[in-house]
Amino acid sequence: MFEQLGLIGCGLMGGSFALAMKKAGLVKRVVGYSKSPSTTDRARQLGVIDVEAPSALLAVAGADIVLVAVPVAATEATLKAIKHLVTPQMLIMDVGSTKADVVQAARRALRDQVGSFVPAHPITGREVSGVEHAEADLYSGRQVILTPTERTFTAQLQKAQDIWTALGSRVTSMSPESHDAAFAAVSHLPHVLAFAMMNSITGQDTGDDFLSLAGPGFRDFTRIAASDPKVWRDILLSNRDELIAQSKLFQQALHTIEQAMQKGDAQALEDMLTLASETRAHWRMGAKRK
Amino acid sequence: MFEQLGLIGCGLMGGSFALAMKKAGLVKRVVGYSKSPSTTDRARQLGVIDVEAPSALLAVAGADIVLVAVPVAATEATLKAIKHLVTPQMLIMDVGSTKADVVQAARRALRDQVGSFVPAHPITGREVSGVEHAEADLYSGRQVILTPTERTFTAQLQKAQDIWTALGSRVTSMSPESHDAAFAAVSHLPHVLAFAMMNSITGQDTGDDFLSLAGPGFRDFTRIAASDPKVWRDILLSNRDELIAQSKLFQQALHTIEQAMQKGDAQALEDMLTLASETRAHWRMGAKRK
Numbered sequence: 001m002f003e004q005l006g007l008i009g010c011g012l013m014g015g016s017f018a019l020a021m022k023k024a025g026l027v028k029r030v031v032g033y034s035k036s037p038s039t040t041d042r043a044r045q046l047g048v049i050d051v052e053a054p055s056a057l058l059a060v061a062g063a064d065i066v067l068v069a070v071p072v073a074a075t076e077a078t079l080k081a082i083k084h085l086v087t088p089q090m091l092i093m094d095v096g097s098t099k100a101d102v103v104q105a106a107r108r109a110l111r112d113q114v115g116s117f118v119p120a121h122p123i124t125g126r127e128v129s130g131v132e133h134a135e136a137d138l139y140s141g142r143q144v145i146l147t148p149t150e151r152t153f154t155a156q157l158q159k160a161q162d163i164w165t166a167l168g169s170r171v172t173s174m175s176p177e178s179h180d181a182a183f184a185a186v187s188h189l190p191h192v193l194a195f196a197m198m199n200s201i202t203g204q205d206t207g208d209d210f211l212s213l214a215g216p217g218f219r220d221f222t223r224i225a226a227s228d229p230k231v232w233r234d235i236l237l238s239n240r241d242e243l244i245a246q247s248k249l250f251q252q253a254l255h256t257i258e259q260a261m262q263k264g265d266a267q268a269l270e271d272m273l274t275l276a277s278e279t280r281a282h283w284r285m286g287a288k289r290k
Numbered sequence: 291m292f293e294q295l296g297l298i299g300c301g302l303m304g305g306s307f308a309l310a311m312k313k314a315g316l317v318k319r320v321v322g323y324s325k326s327p328s329t330t331d332r333a334r335q336l337g338v339i340d341v342e343a344p345s346a347l348l349a350v351a352g353a354d355i356v357l358v359a360v361p362v363a364a365t366e367a368t369l370k371a372i373k374h375l376v377t378p379q380m381l382i383m384d385v386g387s388t389k390a391d392v393v394q395a396a397r398r399a400l401r402d403q404v405g406s407f408v409p410a411h412p413i414t415g416r417e418v419s420g421v422e423h424a425e426a427d428l429y430s431g432r433q434v435i436l437t438p439t440e441r442t443f444t445a446q447l448q449k450a451q452d453i454w455t456a457l458g459s460r461v462t463s464m465s466p467e468s469h470d471a472a473f474a475a476v477s478h479l480p481h482v483l484a485f486a487m488m489n490s491i492t493g494q495d496t497g498d499d500f501l502s503l504a505g506p507g508f509r510d511f512t513r514i515a516a517s518d519p520k521v522w523r524d525i526l527l528s529n530r531d532e533l534i535a536q537s538k539l540f541q542q543a544l545h546t547i548e549q550a551m552q553k554g555d556a557q558a559l560e561d562m563l564t565l566a567s568e569t570r571a572h573w574r575m576g577a578k579r580k
Contacts, residue, residue: 123505127571143503172503185491186504190511192547193483198566200536200543201475211573213433213462214476215413219575220510221480226570229563233556236563240551246490247548251541253490257482258537261530266523273519273526276488280516281417283501285509 001025006063007032008056008078010043012126013095014069015134018048020167023136033059034131035070043131056081065091065163072096073234079109079117086113091156091163093120097183097231098238099147099176107149115153118160121145121179122169123187123286127226140168143286147176170286184242189250191232192243194225291315296353297322298346298368300333301518302416303385304359305424308338310457313426323349324421325360333421346371355381355453362386363524369399369407376403381446381453383410387473387521389437389466391528397439405443408450411435411469412459413477413576417516430458433576437466460576474532479540481522482533484515 005027007014011034021027032049033056034040043049053059060066060082068078075094086092092110096102099119106117124142126133144164148157161171174182201207236243260269295317297304301324311317322339323346324330333339343349350356350372358368365384376382382400386392389409396407414432416423434454438447451461464472491497526533550559 123503125505125507142505145503181496182500182503185494185500186508190487190508193487193544194511194570195563195566196540196544196547197480197483198569199546199562200540202565202569203543204475204539206471210472210475211569212577213413213435213472214573215415215432215575217415217514218476218480220513221484222570222573223510224507225566227563227567229560229567232563233560236547236551236559237554237556240554244548244551247544249494250486250490251544253493254483254486254537254541256489257486257526258534261526261534264527264530266527269526270519270523272489273485273522275492276485276515277517277519279488279492279501280484280512283504283512285505287502 002027002065004028004063004065005030006053006059006061006066006082007049007069008059008066008082009069010034010039010049010131011069012129012131012133012138013122014067015043015046015048015131016136016138017067017069017095018043019134019136020139021163024166026163026166027065031059031063039131046131046134048131048134057085060085060090064089066093068092068094071231071234072098072102072238075102076105076109079106083110083113086110086116088113088116088153090116091159092117093160095120095122097121097187097235099145099179101238103147103149103176114149115151116156118152118156119147119149119176120160120164121147121183122164125227127223129228129231137168139164141286142169144169144171145179146171146173147179148173149176180239181242184239184246188235188239188243189246191224191227192236192247193250194222195232197222198225292317292355294318294353294355295320296343296349296351296356296372297339297359298349298356298372299359300324300329300339300421301359302419302421302423302428303412304357305333305336305338305421306426306428307357307359307385308333309424309426310429311453314456316453316456317355321349321353329421336421336424338421338424347375350375354379356383358382358384361521361524362388362392362528365392366395366399369396373400373403376400376406378403378406378443380406381449382407383450385410385412387411387477387525388528389435389469393437393439393466404439405441406446408442408446409437409439409466410450410454411437411473412454415517417513419518419521427458429454431576432459434459434461435469436461436463437469438463439466470529471532474529474536478525478529478533479536481514481517482526482537483540484512485522487512488515
């Protein structure tokens with residue numbers, strides 16, 4: 001049981017964590033701060049936080065657990081702003097979708113205190129953002145990836161694992177670099193493709209007509225294109241090298257399919273679609289590796 | 291009320307149409323044929339059809355309505371096989387995802403009888419195929435596009451509109467060419483991208499690890515990659531010109547995003563993501579055009 005969660009960033013991810021911690025009986029009070037005072041105010045009205053803090057530093061004052069839930073590029077400034085009040089007993093986590101840059105930012109900002117920081121990435125989200133969409137069950141049944149470094153305190157890592165497990169998540173650990181390579185492939189690139197798909201259609205004169213005809217396949221394929229632009233701007237820039245490498249591999253796979261279409265090679269095309277279809281049909285989200 | 295539905299192709303789409311017609315009380319009996327006798331047998335056991343026919347022609351004998359629900363490249367051979375029993379009173383429809391090729395196939399196969407044929411494309415589907423997934427509500431609340439030609443009989447067109455409306459669908463008419471241009475953009479290309487995404491990942495040594503980490507965004511983005519390979523092989527080949535044109539436009543949109551990433555141009559990137567996000571957030575499936 002924690003005394004005080006200092007929540008920095010009261011959006012979908014941060015707000016949902018606060019609600020989950022309260023629901024699980026893991027925290028006595030939540031002191032929240034958001035860059036926009038109206039967000040912090042709404043978070044308090046909605047019961048997501050108990051007390052509004054006028055700064056990130058004041059949200060951390062008296063906290064034994066801190067969650068940084070801001071766009072990844074804002075991580076370093078946020079950690080610098082709270083450094084004076086970080087103690088060796090405190091657990092600090094983030095929820096960012098990239099990890100190598102977050103670890104570097106934490107090293108620079110926290111220096112000797114970096115051992116208190118456990119980089120975390122819960123594999124969840126919604127296409128809507130904002131504290132009004134926060135929900136206590138957002139993390140339940142989902143994977144959470146921790147990317148501790150050699151300087152992370154074992155006590156903090158254990159606490160982090162226990163908390164996410166108590167919230168119903170399945171915890172996995174890996175290096176920040178392995179994390180970023182994997183999520184370039186299975187998350188960041190799909191987002192880029194969905195964004196590009198929308199812009200390709202709206203860039204055509206007949207784009208509105210086309211969109212009026214689109215059905216459930218399009219709906220699901222493009223759901224992630226509605227994601228928060230500032231959050232995703234930071235993710236794409238932060239992980240750009242892995243992402244562009246994955247994009248090149250994807251474009252090769254696309255080109256192979258296009259070639260079979262252009263040649264009219266029905267058998268080659270069917271073979272490629274069968275491989276994709278069977279792989280996808282047998283895939284289960286969150287299933288343990290064979 | 292129709293006396294007999296002759297169903298050629300007892301898969302997901304055809305089976306769901308038979309169930310929907312029965313549920314709506316629009317047909318007395320369904321006589322079904324599938325290329326695979328085991329499929330026809332299963333369709334009868336499941337109550338999707340009442341009588342098994344040993345050939346497409348025999349499914350049409352005594353029918354006043356015929357649905358051809360086969361992969362689009364099989365349309366011409368199917369229509370040729372039933373031509374002898376087509377009457378001017380009969381309504382024949384298909385459910386194919388491409389329409390220019392289907393109209394041409396119908397002209398060649400049916401000749402003087404082509405007026406009985408109303409090309410139809412219901413905008414629905416599931417990532418699973420087969421008669422065991424057929425459901426009476428598959429078409430309810432969904433759009434159905436009819437692409438009649440100048441030789442389509444008005445009586446048949448009216449009947450087709452009435453039937454789909456009675457099944458809860460919203461009916462729209464357009465030319466086969468406009469249909470194929472639109473669906474290259476909003477359906478066929480998304481399928482190609484989802485297939486390519488799966489194959490790009492499985493082509494990497496670490497592909498299985500990557501897949502074990504993928505979350506709900508990936509799940510929804512790739513859902514359509516599990517679609518039936520034979521059905522989609524035909525669609526991609528049939529509409530390849532429009533599809534490759536749309537793919538080029540998409541690749542330009544992707545390249546524009548990649549360039550902003552490589553330059554580190556955060557503002558340009560945010561602007562592009564904002565355009566995509568707002569367009570997608572305001573889009574509603576099946577909403578009438580502004």
